[in-house]
Amino acid sequence: MCSRKSPIGFFDSGYGGLTVLSDVRKMLPEYDYVYLGDNARAPYGTRSFEVVYEYTWECIKELFHRGCDLVIVACNTSSAKALRTIQQVNLIEYPGKRVLGVIRPSAEVIGNYSKTNHVGILATEGTVRSNSYLLEIEKFFPELYVYQHACPLWVPLIENNEYDSKEGRGFIKKDVLKLLEISPSIDTIVLGCTHYPLIQDYIESILPKNITILSQGPIVAASLKSYLLRHTWLVKKLSTQQNMHFLTTESSQVFDANVKRLLGIEIQSEHIKINTI
Numbered sequence: 214m215c216s217r218k219s220p221i222g223f224f225d226s227g228y229g230g231l232t233v234l235s236d237v238r239k240m241l242p243e244y245d246y247v248y249l250g251d252n253a254r255a256p257y258g259t260r261s262f263e264v265v266y267e268y269t270w271e272c273i274k275e276l277f278h279r280g281c282d283l284v285i286v287a288c289n290t291s292s293a294k295a296l297r298t299i300q301q302v303n304l305i306e307y308p309g310k311r312v313l314g315v316i317r318p319s320a321e322v323i324g325n326y327s328k329t330n331h332v333g334i335l336a337t338e339g340t341v342r343s344n345s346y347l348l349e350i351e352k353f354f355p356e357l358y359v360y361q362h363a364c365p366l367w368v369p370l371i372e373n374n375e376y377d378s379k380e381g382r383g384f385i386k387k388d389v390l391k392l393l394e395i396s397p398s399i400d401t402i403v404l405g406c407t408h409y410p411l412i413q414d415y416i417e418s419i420l421p422k423n424i425t426i427l428s429q430g431p432i433v434a435a436s437l438k439s440y441l442l443r444h445t446w447l448v449k450k451l452s453t454q455q456n457m458h459f460l461t462t463e464s465s466q467v468f469d470a471n472v473k474r475l476l477g478i479e480i481q482s483e484h485i486k487i488n489t490i
Contacts, residue, residue, distance in 0.1 A: 218452035220245035222281030224272045227255040227372055228475055229407030230287030233315065235476065236430030237285070238457075240438055245452040249276055251487070252463035256368045257290040258337025258406075265339060269295040270303060271487050273312060275460075278488075282450050284312045285437065289336055289406050289429075292316045293343035311447065315429050316345050318436035319403050324354030326425050331358045331398035335388065335416075336405030338363040346405060360399060362392040364406075371408045374474065376415075385412060386419050393420075401425045411475055460485050 221244050223234045234248055251257075251272050257265050269291040276284050286292050292314030299312055323332055334346045341363040350359050366384050370376040376385065393399060400423055404410055410428040417426055441448050459482035461468040468482045 218245075219280050219282040219450050220247045220452055220456070220458070222246075222273075222276035222279070222284035223248045223287050224251070224269070224276060224284060224291070225249075225286075225288040225407060226251050226257040226268075226290065227368065227408065228252070228471060229368070229371075229409070229411070230285075231407075231472065231476055232410045232428070233285070233287040233407050233430045233433050236434040237437055240431075240434040241441075242455060243453045245454050245456040245458075247276060247279055247281060247458045247460065249460040249485075250462070250468060252461050252468060254462065255372070256337070257288065258339045258368060259365060260290075260339065262294045262339075262343075265290055266295040266298060270299055273299065273303075275485070275487055277307060277310060279460075282310055283447060284310075285433070286312060286314045287407050287433070289315055290339040293340045293345035309450075311444075313437070313440065315407065315433050316340075316405075317349055318432050319405070319427065319429055320346065320349035321353050321436070322432055323350060323401060323403060323427065324357055326427065327357065327401040329398045329400045330356055331360070331396050331400060333392045333396070333399040333402040334359065334361040334405045335364055335367075335392060335402060335409060336361065337368065338365050340405055346403070358396065358398075360392060360395045361405075362388060362395065364388045364409075367412070368406065368408050371411050371475070372471070374471075376412050382415060385415060389416060389419055399424065401427065403427045404429065459483065462487055 296314040341361045370381045375381045461482050465482045465484040
């Protein structure tokens with residue numbers, strides 16, 4: 214029997230997944246992690262279902278080839294457009310591998326926070342068009358009214374360091390208010406893109422105090438901990454040296470600088486080319 218130990222893989226189209234990884238490491242610090250940001254092809258939010266699926270599967274396979282038996286798709290667009298097909302079709306050829314997303318964990322808990330039964334989703338165009346949140350939330354909280362609003366400019370604003378400018382804040386505020394115009398009864402909002410926690414403080418500053426903002430990092434961390442408790446066979450395969458390795462399809466120097474700017478941490482990433490064959 215193979216005794217190789219496996220790190221937990223994290224994938225995102227850019228930097229947003231690092232917000233989830235940060236919270237996961239706080240709750241599960243003992244494991245090794247490999248993070249892959251497909252920055253060269255980001256953002257995914259406006260791309261077609263077919264392209265998002267293709268890019269997502271290529272990156273997941275890269276993490277498989279690097280020894281990951283468990284991969285977290287820390288990207289809402291990929292979770293919405295690609296995850297189900299990958300789980301039901303592609304993984305047949307990879308027995309023992311598991312791929313999890315970030316939408317279902319949020320759907321499983323959102324109803325616990327709302328008193329009005331009116332909840333909102335702020336997300337990319339791709340995630341909103343997929344209606345994945347509506348479908349998943351319906352399974353757990355059919356009594357909820359769910360309202361979505363797409364924010365196509367937010368990821369570019371964040372990744373290009375323009376979110377804190379007067380113009381950037383103006384775009385963000387306009388989108389937040391548009392969601393509330395759909396239903397003034399909304400009392401809970403999910404930040405349905407892993408980039409959005411980076412602007413959560415500003416979002417909260419323009420919202421009424423009775424509205425709860427849910428960031429996915431802590432939710433996914435708790436869900437992953439619960440998943441591992443239920444899948445002890447997988448835990449036995451995971452490596453526990455507390456190591457971290459960062460991969461990017463863009464310039465490693467640019468990636469490292471942006472991680473420091475956005476998250477305040479010093480890293481040394483590795484530039485890779487995705488095998489598209």
